[in-house]
Amino acid sequence: MVRPRLTPAIADVRRAVRDSLTIVFPFAGYAPQRAGTEPADGGGSAAEPASLVLVALSGGQDSLALAAAAAFEAPRLGLRAGAVIVDHGLQPGSADAAERAALAARGLGLDPVIVRRVAVGTAGGPEAAARQARYDALAEVAAATGAAQVLLGHTLDDQAETVLLGLARGSGPASLQGMARRSGLYLRPLLGIRRSVTARFCRDSGLEPWHDPQNEDAAFARVRVRRRALPALEDELGPGVAEALARTAELLREDAEALDAMALETVEELATHAEGGIALSASALAANPPALRQRIIRLAVEGEFGVSLSRVQTLETARLVTGWRGQGPLHLPGIRVERRDGLLVFTAAPGSRGPLEQRKRDGWN
Numbered sequence: 030m031v032r033p034r035l036t037p038a039i040a041d042v043r044r045a046v047r048d049s050l051t052i053v054f055p056f057a058g059y060a061p062q063r064a065g066t067e068p069a070d071g072g073g074s075a076a077e078p079a080s081l082v083l084v085a086l087s088g089g090q091d092s093l094a095l096a097a098a099a100a101f102e103a104p105r106l107g108l109r110a111g112a113v114i115v116d117h118g119l120q121p122g123s124a125d126a127a128e129r130a131a132l133a134a135r136g137l138g139l140d141p142v143i144v145r146r147v148a149v150g151t152a153g154g155p156e157a158a159a160r161q162a163r164y165d166a167l168a169e170v171a172a173a174t175g176a177a178q179v180l181l182g183h184t185l186d187d188q189a190e191t192v193l194l195g196l197a198r199g200s201g202p203a204s205l206q207g208m209a210r211r212s213g214l215y216l217r218p219l220l221g222i223r224r225s226v227t228a229r230f231c232r233d234s235g236l237e238p239w240h241d242p243q244n245e246d247a248a249f250a251r252v253r254v255r256r257r258a259l260p261a262l263e264d265e266l267g268p269g270v271a272e273a274l275a276r277t278a279e280l281l282r283e284d285a286e287a288l289d290a291m292a293l294e295t296v297e298e299l300a301t302h303a304e305g306g307i308a309l310s311a312s313a314l315a316a317n318p319p320a321l322r323q324r325i326i327r328l329a330v331e332g333e334f335g336v337s338l339s340r341v342q343t344l345e346t347a348r349l350v351t352g353w354r355g356q357g358p359l360h361l362p363g364i365r366v367e368r369r370d371g372l373l374v375f376t377a378a379p380g381s382r383g384p385l386e387q388r389k390r391d392g393w394n
Contacts, residue, residue: 038229039098042222046098046180049218050106053178053211054080079109080177082216084139085167086112088130088239092182094227095219097234099180100137112139113170113179115163116146119155119243126239133236143170156249171214178216183208186224189271190254192278206285207278220275292324300329306376307333311368314350323347330375336363349373 033039082103084096096112103110112134116127127144134142147162149155167179188207195204210217219227231238247253262270295317300307309329314322323343330336330346338346342361349359349368358367366375 033234036229036233038226039233041226042094042219042230043098043102045222046095046218047102047106049180049210049216050082050099050102050108053216054106054108079107081109081111081174082178082180083167083171083174083176084110084112084134084180085163085182086114086130086134087182087241088114088126088133089182089241089244090231090238091184091187091219091224091227093130093133093236093238094230094234095180095182096134096139097137097230097236098218100139110139111141111143111174111176113167114142114144115166116144117149117159117162118146119149119159129239141174143174145170156251168214176214179214181215181217182219182227183217184219184222184224184227185275186255186259186271188220188278189259189274190251192274193254193258194250203285205278206282207275209282223271288320288324289328292321292328295321296325296328296332299325300333301372303372303374303376306364306374308372308374311350311353311371311373314347314373319347322350326373330361330364333375334364334377336361346373 082099084092084099086092086096099110112131114127114130114134116123118124120126124146127146131142131144145166147166149162150158152158152161170176171179191207192205195207198204208217208220210220228238230236243249244252245256247256259271295313296309299309299313302308307329309325314325317325323340326343326346327338330338338361345359346361346366349356349366350373353368356368358365360378363378364375365378366373368374
């Protein structure tokens with residue numbers, strides 16, 4: 030394949046991928062290649078194969094630009110880059126589109142290239158069901174190939190859309206944080222790159238992206254935000270709305286991560302064992318600000334019982350601290366919480382099982 034001329038768009042996307050990979054693989058050595066030479070050896074050997082990263086490739090402009098940049102940058106860091114294409118089977122010709130994406134991946138030099146067809150359910154609606162099927166497939170392929178990371182092509186525009194949707198739905202800080210640059214297995218190198226840049230990358234590289242017709246279907250809320258809401262905000266408020274939303278998400282994530290770390294540390298200090306559960310000091314909880322107090326309650330319940338409390342449930346529990354007037358126990362899903370002798374005591378409701386009991390029931394050691 031003829032190497033494309035280095036343009037600003039190509040340089041920006043490659044730099045974003047390189048920066049993300051070097052954060053995850055800090056000991057990888059970057060060595061620029063000259064035409065006709067072998068990839069740099071960043072530590073991989075016959076005895077110790079180089080780490081594999083997989084690009085989740087749909088064939089669209091964002092993931093195609095990501096795949097091309099990963100194919101260029103990974104070998105220079107001593108890494109291997111492959112691709113996984115998920116065929117949701119939801120549209121006529123989806124198998125052909127998946128095969129075209131696989132062909133493009135092989136043309137870029139990615140290896141392995143794996144196409145996985147999935148069955149999409151109905152739980153949570155079509156978008157959520159397709160997303161769940163896709164992530165399940167990505168995790169399965171990563172496990173089967175031993176991939177260290179899966180690279181996702183979400184851009185700054187996707188981040189802005191996610192934040193705006195979360196704001197409209199009143200989903201709270203967790204939703205307004207948007208998508209993390211790194212979340213376990215998944216890495217999103219392009220969260221600081223605009224969609225217009227990935228389009229330019231493809232044009233400059235001579236790549237022909239696939240255009241998903243669902244990206245034009247106004248039946249989907251995200252498409253309406255992309256095609257109508259964000260442009261309207263830009264028209265009325267001026268340019269830079271998408272960048273501002275993405276910046277807000279990053280600031281909120283930083284704050285949330287700090288508060289979560291403080292809450293976890295406080296839970297470990299405050300929590301004591303109680304018969305059938307745990308207890309937290311009511312006075313110690315009262316001494317903490319609401320944002321930290323509520324996190325402590327959620328973390329304690331999730332850690333002990335494997336239950337994620339909603340905001341309403343968390344606030345009701347917190348009222349046993351801040352609005353205590355001798356009220357009786359509070360019954361939450363699978364949990365009973367009451368104030369007793371200056372403590373908030375959380376116990377499993379009769380017939381329910383916490384994580385430990387469930388593991389024993391399922392025959393785990």
